[in-house]
Amino acid sequence: MSDHELRVSKIRNGTVIDHVSGGHALNVLSILGIDGSEGLGVSVVMNVPSDRLGRKDVVKVEDRELSQSEVDVISLIAPEATINIIREFEVVQKNRVDRPETVVGLLSCPNRNCITNENEPVETNFTVVDDDVRCTYCSTIIRDSLADHIDPE
Ligand code: CTP
Ligand code: ZN
Known part of the structure; x- marks a missing residue:
């Protein structure tokens, strides 16, 4: 990308x-x-324009690395995403995301009667099958935006 196309600075x-x-x-x-x-x-x-995606978003977070479960959930809303780890301005690692088979923690079940919503010490657990993200305990499928079901830590 030439300098006049660069929209935000590189990060350290x-x-x-x-x-x-x-x-x-x-x-x-x-x-x-x-x-x-x-x-x-x-x-x-x-x-912004992207050869591969038509248009794309980019998120740069300084001084933070991502956990595998965070990457797993990102893959569900952004299957083409690449995760670049930057150290001292260099890309030291570049990974494509992979759709996970299960997502543990992080998402909450939309079913109010689900065991995971009962204040029991049970972590949420979703199974990913094709386009469905299904609660492993009660089989409820998250139909609306996944982002609306992210469990605040
Ligand atoms: N980047 C950054 N700060 C750095 C190095 C890279 O913000 N110090 C950003 C770049 O702007 C780009 C992404 O990290 O959005 C990946 O960098 P790079 O691998 O150099 O770019 P490309 O080769 O275009 O990546 P790809 O092949 O994945 O499209
Ligand atoms: Zn459930």
Whole structure:
């Protein structure tokens, strides 16, 4: 990319989530539990042209790396995303996301009567089958936006 096309600066250390489906950057931030109050340096680019995706979002988070379960949930809303780990301005690791078979923790079940909503010491557990994200305990499928079912830590 030439300099006049570069929309936000490179970062020194942290994570760049690139090739996010256009319009989903804020959902990525909510998966990561980032709302700005934690004071991390965050850059968001939305709906910029992409050869592969038509349009894409990019999220850059300084001084933060992602857990595997966070990457798993990101893969469900942004299957083409690449996760770039940056150290001293260099991309030291680049990974495509993989759709997980299960998502443990992080998502909450929409069924109010589900055991995972009963204040029992039971972690949420969802099974991913094709496009369905289904509660392993009560079989309820999350039909609306996954981002609306992210469990605040
Ligand atoms: N990046 C950054 N800060 C750095 C290094 C890279 O913000 N110090 C960003 C780049 O702007 C890009 C992403 O991290 O959005 C990946 O960087 P790089 O691998 O250099 O870019 P590409 O080769 O275009 O990546 P890809 O092949 O995955 O499209
Ligand atoms: Zn359930």
